[in-house]
Amino acid sequence: MASTPAERLYVVYEAYSQAYARRAQDWKDAKTKAQADTIFKNVESLEALYLKAAKQALDTNAQAVENAFEAAKAAQKEVNDAYEEAKGIADKIKLVGSVVSKVGDLINKAGGK
Amino acid sequence: MSNALKRTIGATIMASLFLSACASVPHGPALSLANAGVATTSTFSTNVRTTASQVQYVDVTEAFVATYDYCANPALPCSPQLQSGAMVKLRQDLANVILLRAKAIDALGKAYGALKTEAEYDARGDLVSATNSAIEGVNNFAAAALAIGGAAPAAALIGEPLKQITGFGVGLLADRNQRRRLLAGSEAIAAATKQLRDALAVEAFVYDSLADYIEKSRTAAKIRMLDAGLVSNTDALMPMAANLGLKPVSGVDAVIAKSPQTKIALTAMLQAQSRADVQLDKDKYQASIAALDALLRAHDELKKNQSVSLADVDRFLGELNASLDAGKKE
Numbered sequence: 001m002a003s004t005p006a007e008r009l010y011v012v013y014e015a016y017s018q019a020y021a022r023r024a025q026d027w028k029d030a031k032t033k034a035q036a037d038t039i040f041k042n043v044e045s046l047e048a049l050y051l052k053a054a055k056q057a058l059d060t061n062a063q064a065v066e067n068a069f070e071a072a073k074a075a076q077k078e079v080n081d082a083y084e085e086a087k088g089i090a091d092k093i094k095l096v097g098s099v100v101s102k103v104g105d106l107i108n109k110a111g112g113k
Numbered sequence: 114m115s116n117a118l119k120r121t122i123g124a125t126i127m128a129s130l131f132l133s134a135c136a137s138v139p140h141g142p143a144l145s146l147a148n149a150g151v152a153t154t155s156t157f158s159t160n161v162r163t164t165a166s167q168v169q170y171v172d173v174t175e176a177f178v179a180t181y182d183y184c185a186n187p188a189l190p191c192s193p194q195l196q197s198g199a200m201v202k203l204r205q206d207l208a209n210v211i212l213l214r215a216k217a218i219d220a221l222g223k224a225y226g227a228l229k230t231e232a233e234y235d236a237r238g239d240l241v242s243a244t245n246s247a248i249e250g251v252n253n254f255a256a257a258a259l260a261i262g263g264a265a266p267a268a269a270l271i272g273e274p275l276k277q278i279t280g281f282g283v284g285l286l287a288d289r290n291q292r293r294r295l296l297a298g299s300e301a302i303a304a305a306t307k308q309l310r311d312a313l314a315v316e317a318f319v320y321d322s323l324a325d326y327i328e329k330s331r332t333a334a335k336i337r338m339l340d341a342g343l344v345s346n347t348d349a350l351m352p353m354a355a356n357l358g359l360k361p362v363s364g365v366d367a368v369i370a371k372s373p374q375t376k377i378a379l380t381a382m383l384q385a386q387s388r389a390d391v392q393l394d395k396d397k398y399q400a401s402i403a404a405l406d407a408l409l410r411a412h413d414e415l416k417k418n419q420s421v422s423l424a425d426v427d428r429f430l431g432e433l434n435a436s437l438d439a440g441k442k443e
Contacts (some may be wrong), residue, residue, distance in 0.1 A: 005318075006318040009318065009319065009322060010318075010322070013322040013325070013326070017325065017326075017329065020329065020333075021329075023179075023182060024182040024185070027182050027183050027185065027186050027189070028185055028186050030186060030188070030189065031188070033189055033190060036183060036186070036189050040179065040183070040194060044196055044197070044200060047200065048199070048200060048203055050322075050326070051200075051203040051204060051206075051207050052203065054207055054319050054322065054323060055206060055207055055210055
């Protein structure tokens with residue numbers, strides 16, 4: 001069954017919301033300024049994607065959209081697992097960066113771009 | 114059936130039609146309906162404008178939260194962590210979409226106001242132009258909601274844009290029968306109310322996530338300000354203490370400063386309060402839609418020449434106003 005615009009927005013919002021909730025601890029764990037700046041950039045990118053998604057229809061129905069939807073959910077699960085397993089900050093940053101890219105892809109495809 | 118009976122039935126129908134045309138002007142019911150419409154739109158508009166301004170205010174809370182958290186790591190060079198100008202613009206754009214709602218609701222409020230004037234003073238209010246403005250506002254908002262909600266379900270719910278009533282308005286103004294003017298005005302306003310209600314329902318899921326977005330940002334700022342000792346913990350404790358019928362002792366800040374467990378408990382309480390506030394925001398939105406539904410039922414009752422029941426509108430407005438008052442006390 002195809003995902004709905006509401007489910008797609010939920011995935012986008014959760015990606016931002018969780019990254020935002022974890023950011024304070026991530027900054028405490030950051031070893032370098034470059035890491036800290038990437039943490040800032042990742043959360044800001046996810047917030048920007050959410051704000052864009054809240055303004056537009058995520059209503060395109062196509063297999064490519066479903067694939068992007070599943071890919072975004074899988075990427076978020078990898079992030080959640082990394083935090084559960086208390087992986088190193090470098091790994092976490094990389095995985096959140098992957099969510100940014102997957103969520104961006106979902107919005108582009110579901111928004112008909 | 115005999116010809117005599119047919120004539121009798123025909124005469125009865127004619128008499129009914131005549132009586133219907135001469136029925137008394139429904140001043141009271143129309144006035145009650147108009148008053149309820151003015152109150153509903155006014156409360157709803159306040160709620161929506163608050164949301165729009167809170168979305169924009171995230172710029173401010175986020176600057177404080179991000180800088181405070183970034184600088185907590187002594188290994189990092191502490192400096193203000195401001196978001197990009199593009200983020201500010203994104204929030205402004207979203208706030209503008211939210212404000213479209215408020216404009217549509219305000220225009221509808223003016224149409225109810227005109228209906229009230231007409232019903233109250235036996236005077237011709239600016240019913241046509243006010244209703245046309247309401248229709249224009251609702252059409253703009255419905256188009257924006259259509260873009261948000263997803264074409265298929267939204268198109269089915271919202272349907273075609275409403276038509277302006279200018280042409281019909283000429284006849285309406287020329288009609289010396291106030292009963293017909295009131296009923297025609299009520300019908301046009303009901304169409305705009307229905308369109309607005311459907312558009313609001315379509316984008317409810319966007320509003321739900323927005324409520325969460327705003328509350329999390331505001332709560333994060335509260336927790337950091339309390340942690341930094343910049344504001345008094347007494348204010349943060351007040352809602353829970355009042356709910357339990359208690360009064361915080363004097364010197365709360367000193368007590369909390371000495372007790373890490375109390376500090377953590379306070380943070381947990383604020384996070385739980387935030388969750389409750391998100392639910393309250395969602396409930397407010399649903400109560401607003403329910404109030405519009407109740408108004409639509411009252412329009413229908415007026416059309417059918419029944420007494421207008423506004424108890425539901427009052428109840429939903431009561432819920433909304435209580436929520437708004439609770440929000441002000443925070």
